[in-house]
Amino acid sequence: xxxxxxxxxxADVADQExxxxxxxxxxxxxxxxxxxxxxxxxxxxxxxxxxxxxxxRYFADGRTEPIAxxxxxxxxxxxxxxxxxxxxxxxxxxxxxxxxLRDRGLLPPGGENVGSQDINEYLLKGGPPTAGSGPYxxxxxxxxxxVRLGGGWDxxxxxxxxxxxxxxxxxxxxxxxxxxxxxxPSAQTFKAFESTPYDDVKVVILGQDPYIKPGQAHGxxxxxxxxxxxxxxxxxxxxxxxxxxEISLADLPDHGDxxxxxxQGVLLLNTTLTVRRGKSNSHEGMGWETYTDAVIxxxxxxxxxxxxxxxxGPAQKKTKLIDxxxxxxxxxxxxxxAWANARNPLAGSKPFTTANKLLxxxxxxxxxxxxxxxxxxxx
Numbered sequence: 229x230x231x232x233x234x235x236x237x238x239a240d241v242a243d244q245e246x247x248x249x250x251x252x253x254x255x256x257x258x259x260x261x262x263x264x265x266x267x268x269x270x271x272x273x274x275x276x277x278x279x280x281x282x283x284x285r286y287f288a289d290g291r292t293e294p295i296a297x298x299x300x301x302x303x304x305x306x307x308x309x310x311x312x313x314x315x316x317x318x319x320x321x322x323x324x325x326x327x328x329l330r331d332r333g334l335l336p337p338g339g340e341n342v343g344s345q346d347i348n349e350y351l352l353k354g355g356p357p358t359a360g361s362g363p364y365x366x367x368x369x370x371x372x373x374x375v376r377l378g379g380g381w382d383x384x385x386x387x388x389x390x391x392x393x394x395x396x397x398x399x400x401x402x403x404x405x406x407x408x409x410x411x412x413p414s415a416q417t418f419k420a421f422e423s424t425p426y427d428d429v430k431v432v433i434l435g436q437d438p439y440i441k442p443g444q445a446h447g448x449x450x451x452x453x454x455x456x457x458x459x460x461x462x463x464x465x466x467x468x469x470x471x472x473x474e475i476s477l478a479d480l481p482d483h484g485d486x487x488x489x490x491x492q493g494v495l496l497l498n499t500t501l502t503v504r505r506g507k508s509n510s511h512e513g514m515g516w517e518t519y520t521d522a523v524i525x526x527x528x529x530x531x532x533x534x535x536x537x538x539x540x541g542p543a544q545k546k547t548k549l550i551d552x553x554x555x556x557x558x559x560x561x562x563x564x565x566a567w568a569n570a571r572n573p574l575a576g577s578k579p580f581t582t583a584n585k586l587l588x589x590x591x592x593x594x595x596x597x598x599x600x601x602x603x604x605x606x607x
Contacts (some may be wrong), residue, residue, distance in 0.1 A: 257329075259332055271285050283295035283296075319409070335406070375389065375398070379421055380427055381425075388526075394519065397514055401502055411440065417501055417502060420448055423496075424495045430592050431495070432497060434498075437498055437512070438501070442505070450486060452485065468579070469597060500517065524546055528549060528550045529551065532554045532590070533554075535587060537579050539573075556589070559579045584597075
């Protein structure tokens with residue numbers, strides 16, 4: 229439980245048969261009842277990014293019983309047929325768990341979400357959040373909503389994470405995870421910030437939204453985990469990388485994990501950090517663009533000599549956020565998405581060697597773009 233939460237005692241909710249609250253990134257639900265042996269119990273659920281969803285039944289004599297909760301993520305197979313079967317079983321098991329928690333009163337009814345409200349305020353006032361319970365209901369300004377970005381980003385973005393839209397956005401993403409398959413897995417939503425500390429940023433490569441197929445998205449723009457088939461856009465990036473570095477494409481490792489770039493100060497940032505499975509742009513307009521604009525603006529205002537690589541029209545619109553008196557003009561090219569029978573949109577653009585020349589001119593160390601095989605498991 230986050231440090232900014234006080235302990236919730238049974239006495240606090242003794243006069244409330246059941247209730248819900250969402251604040252600081254944590255969903256809390258409780259329900260009183262009496263079992264077949266006439267024993268009074270309190271069912272209590274908490275869900276936070278770390279450690280995930282937990283639920284227990286508490287009896288007056290101190291004994292507890294576990295309550296089954298849905299799995300937070302599923303296994304992934306590179307075989308399409310096997311992956312489809314894993315997914316079917318995953319959703320089937322999760323559907324039963326969610327239904328049980330709703331029957332117990334620990335989650336709101338299907339199709340509803342919990343409005344944002346301080347749990348302490350809820351316990352003092354009682355009753356449901358006054359802002360409503362729909363996924364788009366207005367919310368109170370509630371600080372950073374439990375998200376811990378790490379790497380110095382929390383301090384840099386403190387004011388942004390205190391704005392009302394942020395808690396509303398996280399409420400929406402919670403709703404989406406509970407009712408749909410969302411990519412990347414929740415624990416990897418902010419991986420770009422965890423992998424590239426603020427003070428280390430030297431290059432920003434801007435994407436759009438995450439990959440929409442199972443197993444692909446893992447929180448870094450354009451990157452996929454090792455073992456996952458390389459998507460067309462990343463294949464085009466790799467082709468231009470090989471041409472730009474004047475090496476054979478066969479010399480590059482056979483995976484698409486770009487973690488090695490992130491670890492060298494390349495912020496692989498999507499403008500929208502989540503997406504619903506199979507539906508591109510499904511989380512557009514919900515607040516992510518406001519957040520990522522703030523990230524770009526903060527980098528522009530606080531750092532110097534950062535190289536921005538902007539592929540495609542939507543990314544290039546972010547040029548207006550970049551202070552060109554502090555940073556070199558962005559490197560621009562068409563988006564690397566592959567079109568049938570079309571040449572590589574990045575062909576001849578030489579973004580990687582150009583970025584290193586700009587870094588050198590600013591007195592900064594270059595990026596070793598060829599270290600794609602230095603994945604986390606090999607560190």
